[in-house]
Amino acid sequence: MENKKFNFKENTAQALLDSRLRKNLKFAMGAMIQKRRAVFSNAQELEKLRVLGNSIRRRALSKLPELLEKLENKCTENGIIVHWAETTNQACEIVLEIMQKHKADKLVKGKSMVSEEMHLNKFLEQHGIEAIETDLGEFIIQLAGETPSHIIVPAIHKNKDEISKLFHEKIPGTPYTEEVEELNAIARKTLRKMFYEGHVGLSGVNMAAAETGTLCLVENEGNGRMCTTVPPVHIAVMGLEKVVEKLEDIPPLIRLLTGSATGQLITTYVNMITSPRKAGEKDGPKEIHLVILDNGRSKILADPQLRQTLQCIRCGTCLNHCPVYTRIGGHAYGFVYPGPIGKILTPQMEGLEKAGAMTTASSLCNACEEVCPVKIPIPELIRRLRNESYDLNGTVQGHGYKKHFMETAAWKAWELVNRIPALNAASTKMAGLFGHMLPKAGPLKEWTHTRTKPVFAQKSLHETVKEQGVAHE
């Protein structure tokens, strides 16, 4: 999806024209917000839990190198083979090598955003390996040839009718049906076979405990468990920030994650993976690999303020509550991670030059911060990234995303007007006198697309208070 012609404004304009998308999103988001609210109905309890979640994540990040080392040691002790990848390409190569070593040409995949970040499916396809998505949502969008539009519900942009049509057209011998049960059964039947045919299974990791070398995976469909137990080889991919210190750190995070993501107290399946199949055990893979990916994360970690981005547990609730995301959907963002978390994560991973425009698409309404289970101050980080996008002379400072000389000059002028009382009085006076004659040009042109021009008062408050004799000191 790294579209070379990426133009955020064009994308959003197009998404907004898609009334079906708007309808699908509005419906789905409404339901998800309701469910979350129901499970977190006790505000005090939720707040306590969020404080705890925040402190667990902050503690982990504060000693991340140490914890990662410990995780590696523990995993190795347990018989899990650990690999490190600095770039997404290295991570892909590692997966490929494992596949080739086992002469495997089919990979069954559980849902994993990191593998999306790696663009793994495309990479494997180029090397003659078929990657099969087994999460229902991922399966749907794979059939459609699309990418996920939400980090938890990848096919949220599609409604039942669209899925019915897709199954009918893309799965050979499938009659058209709109029955949800039947659709589920079709997917299940199609996928079941794959688990046995797939030589290697791949999954993400929701969190990993350094203390014990345990990989934790939550899911509802059971396909994740199939991917991690049926094939003889299991590869887990994780971003390096996913580690926590202790096993006991995991339950509160699961509670926050599932409550925020799907409004559940707990998911149907919680997988805790500590080692490959041991002697005498009847199931489980014979070999487990853990690929730990950096992809810019250690740089983010180095900045104490931006580091908070890495607290994220990928629950997706900030997307559901974001008024911008709900209007344009995930694809308009043009990158793997959409919505509020995408707005702060993507520009840091991909650079402001490439993805900085995403930071402008926020009204800073604070809804994301209000719901984030681990208390990431997303609006504050958006502001920080906006600051970094310019320098004082209006020239690009290496990583600035746009050279906006005019904008910089305009803000300088704004500062003078608002710092020097005489200038302020004069400009307010001008607005009152001539505001109605302002041409619908520049910013006003955009504003007046769907709104009438702002009205400027004939007499400012400054003038009125003077006339009315309000005291001044």
Added chain:
Amino acid sequence: MNKNRPEKVYFFGTCLIDMSYPEAGMAGIRLIQREGVKVIFPPDQSCCGQPAYNSGFPEEAKAVARKQIEIFNKDYPIVVPSGSCAGMMKHHYPKLFENDPDIKRVRAFSSRIYELTEFLVHVLKIKLADKGEPVTAAWHSSCHAAREMKVIEDSKSLIRQLKNVRLKELENEHQCCGFGGTFSIKHPDISSAMVKDKIEDIKNTGASIVLSGDCGCLMNITGAMDYHKISIKGQHIAQFIWERINGE
């Protein structure tokens, strides 16, 4: 929050009220004066700095903020008829000056900030007698009044004191109306989609007037309603209250 009734307060008018809604500012001042408190309006005041702060120009924002801090230099409470500007001055000034030698002074300044309805309810404990005709009013919560200043219940409790006013809450009360300062100019399409939904919700209440404590939102909502020829009025809560209790 210091809940003692002061003798004098400062009033910060906000740049938007200054330019476009002076009546709302005057109504706020009158409501305080009516309670026997002297209102000081420092004539050199301008803008809280939020537009630049949110747009990626913290230095410019800081220069303007510093000016306000200098102007409002006595120990009086500072009353702000906007949740958004109050949020900026109360919560963001200390961040803006985090590593500045003036930080102590800034914190003291920020601790004196009150949103207008918060001040009327908690400090002045104002009692309102309604002289107006029966009316149904919708309420729009601004994001920062709700999430930074947390004063929505204060604003609504004032409206509920007016016995002839039927207060209607919007279905998606806490969703942004799409103003967001320069956001509405940088992404007019998304902003329009947001305000359109907001207007739908307002229409669904059957109200003839929509009230808010923030003029930015009002400008956005009423501008869009005018454009679509929807005849629902928009008013700042202070002006609405002032008119009702005076039978205007």
